Amino acid sequence: MRRLRQLAERTPAARERYVDLLRALAITMVVLGHWGVTVIGYDRAGRPAGHSALGDLPWAWPLTWVAQVIPVFFLVGGYANAASLAARRGRGGTSTGWLVDRSARLARPTTALLVVLAAGAAVATLRGADLTQVRTVVWFATIPLWFLVAYLVVVPLTPPMYALHRRFGLAVPLVLVALVALGDLGRLLGPAGLATGNYLFGWLAVHQLGFAWYDARTGQPEGRPARPGDAGPGGLRRRRLPLSRRAGAALLGGGLAALLLLTVVGPYPVVLLNVPGERLDNAAPPSLALLAAATAQLGLILLLREPAQRWLRRPRPWRAVIAVNAVVLTVFLWHLTAAVLLVGLLDALGVLPTPPVGTAAWYAWRVPWLLALAVVLAALVAVFGPIEARTRRPPDTGPAREGARRLRTALAVLGYAGLVAGLLLNSLTRKAAPEPLGLPAPALVAYLAGAGVLRLLRSGWGSRG
Numbered sequence: 244m245r246r247l248r249q250l251a252e253r254t255p256a257a258r259e260r261y262v263d264l265l266r267a268l269a270i271t272m273v274v275l276g277h278w279g280v281t282v283i284g285y286d287r288a289g290r291p292a293g294h295s296a297l298g299d300l301p302w303a304w305p306l307t308w309v310a311q312v313i314p315v316f317f318l319v320g321g322y323a324n325a326a327s328l329a330a331r332r333g334r335g336g337t338s339t340g341w342l343v344d345r346s347a348r349l350a351r352p353t354t355a356l357l358v359v360l361a362a363g364a365a366v367a368t369l370r371g372a373d374l375t376q377v378r379t380v381v382w383f384a385t386i387p388l389w390f391l392v393a394y395l396v397v398v399p400l401t402p403p404m405y406a407l408h409r410r411f412g413l414a415v416p417l418v419l420v421a422l423v424a425l426g427d428l429g430r431l432l433g434p435a436g437l438a439t440g441n442y443l444f445g446w447l448a449v450h451q452l453g454f455a456w457y458d459a460r461t462g463q464p465e466g467r468p469a470r471p472g473d474a475g476p477g478g479l480r481r482r483r484l485p486l487s488r489r490a491g492a493a494l495l496g497g498g499l500a501a502l503l504l505l506t507v508v509g510p511y512p513v514v515l516l517n518v519p520g521e522r523l524d525n526a527a528p529p530s531l532a533l534l535a536a537a538t539a540q541l542g543l544i545l546l547l548r549e550p551a552q553r554w555l556r557r558p559r560p561w562r563a564v565i566a567v568n569a570v571v572l573t574v575f576l577w578h579l580t581a582a583v584l585l586v587g588l589l590d591a592l593g594v595l596p597t598p599p600v601g602t603a604a605w606y607a608w609r610v611p612w613l614l615a616l617a618v619v620l621a622a623l624v625a626v627f628g629p630i631e632a633r634t635r636r637p638p639d640t641g642p643a644r645e646g647a648r649r650l651r652t653a654l655a656v657l658g659y660a661g662l663v664a665g666l667l668l669n670s671l672t673r674k675a676a677p678e679p680l681g682l683p684a685p686a687l688v689a690y691l692a693g694a695g696v697l698r699l700l701r702s703g704w705g706s707r708g
Contacts, residue, residue, distance in 0.1 A: 247562045259460050260555040260564065261548055262319045267567040269312040269319070274578040276310045277386075278616050279609060283586055284597045290376065291586050291595065293383065297518050299600040304514035308502065311515035311526065313390060314449045314537035315544075320394065321453015324401045329461070338402040339652045342659070345398055346697040349572070350662060352631040353391060354694050356576045357682065359627075360384055364681030374677035381681025382674045384580040389527075392666045393446050399659045404447065408454040412482035416455075419448035420534055427531050430523060431510055438528055445529025449537050455484035488546055495542025501535035570628035574620065577627060581620040654696055661693020 254260070282299075286292040297303060324345070331341040364377045407415050422444040429437025484490075506513045511532035512521040525533045555561050567574070589595035598604035668686035672678070680687060 247566055248558075250565050251558060251562045254561065257460075259322065259456075260561060261544075261551050262322050263564050263568050264551060264555060265315055265544065266319050266571060267564050269315040270567070270571050270575050272310060272312050274574060274620070275613065277579060278582065278613055281582060282600050282605075283595065291590050293582070293586070295516075295518070296600045297514060297516060298520065301514075304512075304518075307515040308536050308539070311533070311536060312540075313526065314533065314540060316390070316394070317397065317446050317449040318453050318456070318537070318541065318544075320397070321450040322457045323453070324398065324450075325405055325454045325457040326461075328401060328405060329457075337648070339648065339655050342399055342402070342655045343651075343697060343700045346655075346658065346662075347701055348631065349391065349395065349398070350694045350697060352573045352576055352627065353388070353662075353666075354691070355627050355630050356385075356580070357687065357690060360580070361680045361682055361687055365679065368679040374679060375675045377681050378672075378676050378678040379674050380583055381678070382672075384583050385669060385682070386579055387575055388666045389670050390575075392663055392670060393442060395659060395663050395666070396443060397446055397450050399656060400447070401450075404451065405454055408451055408458075408482060413451075413455055413484075416448040416451040419444045419451065420531070423448065423529060423534060424531055426528065430530075441528035441530070445534060448534060452484060452541065455482055456486070459483040459486050486545055486548065488549075491542045491545030491548070493542065495539050495546065498535050498537070498539025498542055502532060502539060505532040505535055569632040570624050571631075573624055573628045573631045577623045578616075578620055581616050581623055585615055585619050651700060654700055658693045658696035658700065661689050661696065663693075665690025665693065 280296045280300075280303075281293050282296045283291060283293050297307075327345070328338065328341050331337075331344070360381050364381055367377050368374065404415070423441050426438035426441040426444065429435055505511045509532075510522065511530060512518070512523055512525060514521065515525045515533055515536055517524045517527060523530060555564065586595060596604075596608050598608055665686045665688070668689065669682050672683045672686070676683070678684075
């Protein structure tokens with residue numbers, strides 16, 4: 244508690260506290276959303292199995308326009324990445340140093356999850372468990388990692404994409420939206436492979452808006468003095484996100500109108516989360532409908548910004564936001580593992596409720612189900628949260644010779660590539676594959692190798708020639 248109080252008291256007056264609140268709220272909504280729509284039953288072999296209730300609850304599909312908050316993650320991620328990159332460069336640091344630094348907060352808690360799951364799966368395998376069931380359990384627990392795949396691609400692209408933002412401003416996300424539209428044409432009319440780039444273009448578009456928000460807050464990107472033309476039509480003005488309530492109302496209204504046209508009138512599903520049988524998955528890859536929802540969400544965010552900022556000036560709300568953000572990735576990574584553990588425990592005790600979706604019993608079970616999951620997750624965060632909370636930024640290193648600098652940059656990119664390859668391979672491996680470690684061995688090796696390279700760089704290796 245003392246540490247939280249100290250962190251709150253040391254918060255710079257100019258900090259955009261609203262960004263931290265949005266991150267905490269988005270995590271909470273993801274966790275509650277996943278838990279709330281989860282349906283638990285038994286398969287033909289008499290084993291617990293889970294799936295989403297959305298396919299049986301079409302009335303709830305419009306609710307996903309608010310509940311689908313992954314765009315909020317990329318929006319606040321863009322802001323945070325721009326702010327930290329500017330601060331690093333302001334201290335004389337390099338983009339490579341920034342990239343290695345950012346990897347620690349992402350990789351450390353993720354590595355803990357993967358190692359624990361692999362160790363648990365190995366124990367189950369040695370005790371004679373069905374390998375397909377082992378994989379199914381681990382597959383369910385690692386569903387949150389699909390988001391990290393996209394984010395771990397966006398992070399190393401931040402330096403060049405921020406440079407594009409400084410040169411072309413809001414034209415960059417507009418071009419990215421046009422590319423998403425082209426990919427959607429491929430999904431609707433063929434060839435479907437044309438939409439593959441949407442996995443990158445869609446999230447990058449939202450991430451770029453975070454840059455524009457940062458520029459609007461700071462006035463001078465990179466902390467540099469004003470230059471001729473910055474305030475003109477071709478300068479900083481083009482790079483700023485308008486933060487007024489009028490702009491928020493326009494974005495909210497325009498985004499909702501576009502979303503209604505695309506879904507109710509157009510060919511896109513109303514639901515913004517995956518529902519088997521629908522023609523498109525609006526989130527994988529991101530579609531125009533999802534970007535329209537992101538626009539409306541941005542408008543709502545801007546409308547609520549000023550009262551939220553005033554509220555966050557109070558000590559208690561701000562300390563609560565700091566506390567959540569200290570373990571925010573741990574909460575996200577472990578929330579489905581909490582569901583696996585609770586289902587396993589209730590099944591072992593013979594008291595696992597499995598009411599049909601949509602019945603009064605199913606709705607009544609939501610409250611004790613959420614409360615029990617919160618208790619299990621709190622225990623997991625108490626154990627694994629310190630791994631994330633204790634991550635520290637290493638001191639800035641001195642200048643390196645050109646050869647050493649290039650080597651560090653190449654190794655940093657290689658490290659991120661290992662992280663992405665490992666997580667992506669796990670996500671692409673089928674749920675019922677017989678995996679003794681629960682995770683594909685090549686995926687685990689690729690991920691750990693990438694994490695090891697980044698850890699080596701973070702320790703200062705090669706920082707000087």
